[in-house]
Amino acid sequence: MSVNQISIFLENKTGQLAEITGLLAENHINLRAISIAETADYGVLRIIADDAEKATSVLLSHGNILSMTPVTVVAVEDKPAGLSELLSLLSDGDVAIEYMYSLFTHQNGKAYMVFRIAEEEAFVKLLASHGLTPATAEELNLK
Amino acid sequence: MSNYYQPEIETASREQILQWQNERLVNQIKHVWDNVPYYRKKMEEKGVTPDDIKGVDDLKKLPFLTKDDLREAYPYGLLAKPLSECVRIQSTSGTTGKRVVAFYTQNDIDLWEDCCARAIMAVGGTKEDVCHVSYGYGLFTGGPGLNGGSHKVGCLTLPMSSGNTERQLQFMTDLGSTIICCTPSYAAYLAESIYEQGLQDKIKLKAGIFGAEAWSEDMRRDIENKLHMKAYDIYGLTEISGPGVSFECEEQTGMHINEDHFIAEIINPDTGEVLPYGEKGELVFTCITKEAFPMIRYRTRDICVLTNEKCSCGRTFIKMCKPMGRSDDMLIVKGVNVFPSQIETVLIQQGYPANYQIVVDRVNNSDTLEVLVEMTPEIFSDSLGKITEMEKSLVAELKAMLGIYAKVKLVAPKTIARSEGKAVRVIDKRKI
Numbered sequence: 001m002s003v004n005q006i007s008i009f010l011e012n013k014t015g016q017l018a019e020i021t022g023l024l025a026e027n028h029i030n031l032r033a034i035s036i037a038e039t040a041d042y043g044v045l046r047i048i049a050d051d052a053e054k055a056t057s058v059l060l061s062h063g064n065i066l067s068m069t070p071v072t073v074v075a076v077e078d079k080p081a082g083l084s085e086l087l088s089l090l091s092d093g094d095v096a097i098e099y100m101y102s103l104f105t106h107q108n109g110k111a112y113m114v115f116r117i118a119e120e121e122a123f124v125k126l127l128a129s130h131g132l133t134p135a136t137a138e139e140l141n142l143k
Numbered sequence: 144m145s146n147y148y149q150p151e152i153e154t155a156s157r158e159q160i161l162q163w164q165n166e167r168l169v170n171q172i173k174h175v176w177d178n179v180p181y182y183r184k185k186m187e188e189k190g191v192t193p194d195d196i197k198g199v200d201d202l203k204k205l206p207f208l209t210k211d212d213l214r215e216a217y218p219y220g221l222l223a224k225p226l227s228e229c230v231r232i233q234s235t236s237g238t239t240g241k242r243v244v245a246f247y248t249q250n251d252i253d254l255w256e257d258c259c260a261r262a263i264m265a266v267g268g269t270k271e272d273v274c275h276v277s278y279g280y281g282l283f284t285g286g287p288g289l290n291g292g293s294h295k296v297g298c299l300t301l302p303m304s305s306g307n308t309e310r311q312l313q314f315m316t317d318l319g320s321t322i323i324c325c326t327p328s329y330a331a332y333l334a335e336s337i338y339e340q341g342l343q344d345k346i347k348l349k350a351g352i353f354g355a356e357a358w359s360e361d362m363r364r365d366i367e368n369k370l371h372m373k374a375y376d377i378y379g380l381t382e383i384s385g386p387g388v389s390f391e392c393e394e395q396t397g398m399h400i401n402e403d404h405f406i407a408e409i410i411n412p413d414t415g416e417v418l419p420y421g422e423k424g425e426l427v428f429t430c431i432t433k434e435a436f437p438m439i440r441y442r443t444r445d446i447c448v449l450t451n452e453k454c455s456c457g458r459t460f461i462k463m464c465k466p467m468g469r470s471d472d473m474l475i476v477k478g479v480n481v482f483p484s485q486i487e488t489v490l491i492q493q494g495y496p497a498n499y500q501i502v503v504d505r506v507n508n509s510d511t512l513e514v515l516v517e518m519t520p521e522i523f524s525d526s527l528g529k530i531t532e533m534e535k536s537l538v539a540e541l542k543a544m545l546g547i548y549a550k551v552k553l554v555a556p557k558t559i560a561r562s563e564g565k566a567v568r569v570i571d572k573r574k575i
Contacts, residue, residue, distance in 0.1 A: 007525035009518045011555050037527040042518075042553050044527050063556055065518045069525040098526060116525070 002070035002120065003137055004052040008045045009065040012038055020045060020059070027058045032140065033114055035101035048103065048114065051143040072120060073103060073135040074127065075110040083113065086132075093126040095119060105140060112140065145392060145456040148264040148296065149257065152403050153458045160459060163403050165198035167431035172196045172205070175437060178223045181216050182439065199406060202429060203417050207410075208441045210243075210471075213382065218244050224435045234282040235381045235480050245381050246435040252291065254432055258379075258387030258401045259292025265392045265399075265456070266350040266375045268322055270297030273347075275320035277311060277329060278355070278478075280304040284385025285355055285478065289324040292387065298322065305329065308336050316345040323351045326478040327358035327366065327374070331508030334369040348372040354379065354386055355478035356510070357466065357573075363395075376465060382438050383428050389463050394455055397462030404432045407463065408440070409449050412470040420451045425470050426463065444471045474569065476503055477510045479547050483568050486514055486549070489540045493533075495522065500559045504572040512549040514541065517556050 010016045017036075024031065033048040049055035052068070059066055076082040090097065095117060103112035112135060117123045124134060137143070147153045155163075173193045175182040185206045186192065195204055213221065222229075224246070231247040247255070263274065274293040278285025286304055293300040301320060303311055311333065314320065323330065330351055337346055348370050354377035366374045378398050379386035388405055389398035400407050405428050409418045412425040426447040430437045445466035454462065474481045487497055500515040516537075524530055534551050541549045559567075 005525065007523075009523050009553075009555065011553075011558070016555075039527070039531060042530075044525060044530070046525060065520055065523045065556055067520070067523055067525050098528075 003073050005069045005071040007067050010043045010045050029055045033103040072115045078111040146264045148261040171431045181220045229435050233284045248434045255384040256291030259288045260295035262390030263292050263296045268296050272298040272321045274298035275301045275323045277303045277325035284381050288385040319347045321349050326355050327353040328508050352377050356475045392456035399458050399460040402460045423448050444469050476512045489544050501569045514549050515552045515554050
């Protein structure tokens with residue numbers, strides 16, 4: 001049920017990000033989500049690409065340091081309180097979020113949130129108990 | 144008229160000094176031959192016995208001692224007195240491998256403190272002075288050495304130790320410190336703080352005794368102008384005793400070596416050949432009065448020049464210039480000895496690649512140490528928290544190893560500069 005996220009090590013200096021996106025553009029890889037966590041000196045760029053396998057091999061062949069992490073994507077109503085309701089479920093269910101960001105994709109009045117959660121199984125169970133299921137790669141048009 | 148602590152020694156005739164050196168060297172060699180199997184073995188390997196050593200002219204027959212010997216003999220292998228007669232150890236920072244543990248009898252401490260007392264009186268110190276010691280106390284020799292010397296002179300001694308600038312300035316202004324002992328970079332830092340806080344008029348300093356790291360004549364003039372006092376150099380190393388192996392007088396043209404305790408030589412670092420006065424080479428010391436831990440022909444790795452020109456201060460001891468560099472890869476950062484290999488050891492232990500770069504700089508008159516480490520797939524994680532956690536633990540391990548803070552900077556792979564395929568391990572940007 002999870003989706004592959006690619007995390008890439010970046011030094012915190014001008015041009016680093018453009019280099020990565022340039023590389024992906026050259027190889028016709030489309031980005032579905034992007035998020036950056038940074039310190040003063042370096043950062044972790046997290047992306048969801050339409051073709052994770054191809055993106056990985058392109059990035060690796062250019063000497064980048066990266067890792068693949070399974071993340072869970074959940075659709076929320078694209079309206080006020082859409083996200084808040086979902087997060088309340090997690091809070092009440094005592095499920096901790098390591099990090100979270102949003103997908104560019106919008107369809108059928110839904111927005112999509114990407115979750116990295118250590119106890120993924122518990123998270124999926126919690127969703128199920130409220131009649132929710134994580135979005136699949138097919139649904140998001142990911143290879 | 145200069146101010147001496149032991150005028151009969153400090154202004155003795157050259158004949159008298161030579162006589163002391165001859166007698167003391169002969170006795171010292173007998174002492175180490177009888178009591179230190181390590182020395183005896185080294186001498187036997189060179190085919191020398193105490194009978195061959197009749198005076199200073201025979202010094203060149205003796206084998207050199209290096210830091211490798213200290214490592215091999217750690218901790219007791221060079222001890223020349225029973226531990227029951229030793230009263231103190233001092234040590235340099237570093238791994239067990241690089242650490243130097245020096246032993247002192249009470250007599251060794253006395254003579255070391257005499258040397259420091261000479262240095263304090265050479266800058267005009269008397270029992271009327273308030274001597275503010277901002278060298279670190281503890282295993283580092285800086286604090287304990289000058290502290291002891293200050294007592295011998297009879298100064299009111301402020302054992303401040305290093306750090307906590309606010310407290311330093313408070314004592315300096317409230318108690319009217321007149322002499323300060325610290326690293327030159329800390330002196331420059333204090334001078335700036337004094338200006339920032341507008342305390343110039345409350346400062347009564349007349350002299351500073353600055354050592355344990357390299358500093359330039361420009362830095363000297365800068366400190367002197369800012370603090371309206373004289374800035375003097377002092378030299379020493381834990382292996383030989385600590386600060387006070389040599390010290391500057393009012394002429395400020397080099398440091399008088401306490402030749403009644405230490406015989407200095409300059410050698411060609413490649414061949415070991417002894418060079419005449421005035422020539423540049425590696426400084427070598429022989430301790431002729433130390434009992435517990437007497438170094439014989441110890442190679443300091445400091446590149447230096449000795450001069451025997453007559454000094455206007457009346458002291459007859461020869462002088463050494465400021466060390467001009469090193470014949471090994473040791474760095475001195477904030478007065479602390481740092482070997483690149485120590486940093487490498489920590490990196491490997493912590494699972495980092497051995498491809499690193501050390502960048503030393505001087506920012507606002509204070510040394511900075513930065514270690515660039517290339518990121519690897521093994522260390523990398525999608526969680527920034529995990530990476531910063533590892534980084535923090537690396538910083539802590541480096542601090543434990545070096546005794547000083549080193550900033551760690553994680554960099555992208557293959558970004559550390561290489562020249563002709565060989566990585567440049569150390570970049571020293573300090574303009575000294």
